[in-house]
């Protein structure tokens with residue numbers, strides 16, 4: 369089966385061409401075969417196919433790669449959000465209320481909720497999602513969370529070191545012993561990544577290093593939550609251990625920025641967090657100009673960012689973080705792929721997975737220009753139209 373999507377008004381390939389980061393083609397076509405992109409080029413030169421889809425001049429972009437989410441959890445924290453909007457400050461410890469609700473939820477409840485979020489994301493153009501554990505904080509529940517996540521994505525992250533659970537208050541090192549010992553043993557087989565929240569109120573740099581090194585020794589690849597609430601040494605730690613990504617980076621020092629620019633660690637910005645916690649937005653313009661590779665992700669979670677919308681994050685990144693629309697779309701697609709060390713997604717080019725989004729708009733700029741408006745016409749994942757379309 370060969371499918372040709374043709375009459376594409378603006379195609380974002382992410383194959384850099386000159387100074388166009390997005391590798392934009394106009395009047396383009398894409399041939400899909402066997403779940404992969406087989407050909408990309410001018411519509412007038414397109415090869416033949418048995419299934420022709422007319423994009424009617426719409427824009428097409430790669431499927432969003434959301435490299436940071438926490439979508440296996442129980443409960444809801446709407447009241448905490450409401451109180452915060454009324455002036456209360458965000459603190460990392462709020463995670464504990466979700467831990468209690470998650471431990472109390474059945475496996476079926478957690479699975480149904482997680483699958484609901486996956487559907488919600490797909491309908492908004494997200495074709496790859498990373499999912500973290502971190503709301504169990506005991507062996508049984510953490511194992512359940514990574515096992516459930518592995519049902520829907522290969523990008524599973526063990527985040528037993530999300531926060532110190534209440535029953536280990538003042539015994540953080542003992543909790544780290546549990547995380548790097550039997551909890552890691554139970555979770556590693558279902559996980560690709562090891563992560564830690566390196567932040568005051570969560571884990572120290574020394575504790576974080578222990579967690580990451582134990583994960584690496586178990587065959588997992590490192591990524592780090594750091595510098596969300598204040599500057600710290602988590603960025604340098606992430607670079608030291610060769611992390612694929614350091615996530616948050618709301619508060620970075622000049623030394624952090626220089627070190628990131630000289631590294632192959634991606635900085636994943638999470639604008640939904642600043643939006644939902646009323647923190648200042650990081651200056652993505654300055655970061656990109658300094659040479660840092662930036663990704664955008666939703667950080668979907670019930671405490672600090674309960675959006676699953678990559679278009680929303682793009683709109684905020686353009687409006688409040690100084691990114692151009694092209695940079696923001698790149699960061700939400702190719703940037704996310706780099707943050708997951710994936711070379712088969714995040715671009716529309718031969719041999720890439722056929723994951724793409726047809727926008728109900730003539731240009732990707734509309735993702736920021738028309739905030740809050742559903743602009744997804746159809747979504748293709750692994751060469752199959754999973755959202756929209758007639759056939």
Ligand SMILES: [Zn+2]
Pocket residue numbers: 436437438593667
């Ligand atoms: Zn997170």
